[in-house]
Amino acid sequence: MRYRTLGNSDIQVSVLGLGTMTWGHQNTEHDAHQQLDLALAEGINLIDTAEMYPTPTKAETWRTTERYIGSWLANRGRRAEVVLASKIAGPARDPAGQAHIRDGLSRHDRRNIVQALDDSLKRLQTDYLDLYQLHWPDRKTNMFGQREYPYIDDTDSVAIEETLSVLADQVKAGKVRHIGVSNETPWGVAEFLKQSERLGLPRIVSVQNPYSLLNRLYEGGLSEFSHREGLGLLAYSPLAFGALTGKYLNGARPEGSRLSAVYRTFNRYDSPSAQEAIAAYVQIARQHALAPAQLALAYVIDKPFVSSALSGQTSLAQLRENLGALDLTLSDEIKAQVQAVHQRIPNPAP
Secondary structure, three states: OOEEEOOOOOOEEEOEEEEOOOEOOOEOHHHHHHHHHHHHHOOOOEEEOOOOOOOOOOOOOOOHHHHHHHHHHHHHOOHHHOEEEEEEOOOOOOHHHHOOOHHHOOOOOHHHHHHHHHHHHHHHOOOOEEEEEEOOOOOOOOOOOOOOOOOOOOOOOOOHHHHHHHHHHHHHOOOEEEEEEEOOOHHHHHHHHHHHHHHOOOOEEEEEEEOEOOEOHHHHOHHHHHHHHOOEEEEEOOOOOOHHHOOOHHHOOOOOOHHHHOOOOOOOOOOHHHHHHHHHHHHHHHHOOOOHHHHHHHHHHOOOOEEEEEEOOOOHHHHHHHHHHHHOOOOHHHHHHHHHHHHHOOOOOO
């Protein structure tokens, strides 16, 4: 296993992290514990979760993922060996779809942050998190596949300096070691850094945003923050919900897969341009006798701004295959072929 420093923190994280968003929908508690055991045996130390997991969030299942991790930590007694990260949900776009999370009023204010963090700690059966993240911004902005910035009045949003002040109190209390953001924009990252410096508060150390062969938007603006401000990218969806394995090409929906079992109407990766790009990347992998998933992960891990790629999997076999990406060094020929596809079909699935 290879390790990198998480941004400008004092934490070393495995370049492949364990995503957990399927635990509670597609995976049982036993499955989750098996994945955790194998991950640690192979050197993975970063476990990423969230209060709203599993996704899509539902009143019947939310908080289940953290409970599964908590029971594993209590049973195995290996808390000191893992870098544990969780997230507080942000305001709901559709209040009805998130009414089960603090009555749909999940703002990044004092009441919500303190309650969300304390509840996560109880479920995880630990007294601190190594990284606490804002799952998405409190303000209205473009995220979750929305390309254009929405010019919407949102004077009710919680100010970033207020959010930072509350998070700083949690760091001071010893409940959180470091803080980070997720699904954030260049403006948001800049504002967090500015207010931290102005108020003398803890800086964010990481950005958890989507990054894959199908979505390289991070390179256009945020990667410079990684370079010049010491922020590590925790790349989520590096396999694009498994689409980059090629298993969904030509309309296929394998039994038990995420897009057949959970996201039946989720079509971000079904556009003609996304399907064309996926087919091209799968062809490159097979031309070089590589598993498509390993090519996709190796590409993400190779980037200097990536601290860790968070892969989610529903089986031990998938986890073992993903681990194989760590043994790959992409040749200049493969990188050139990948870049040629990107130039022809740039970012088809943001």
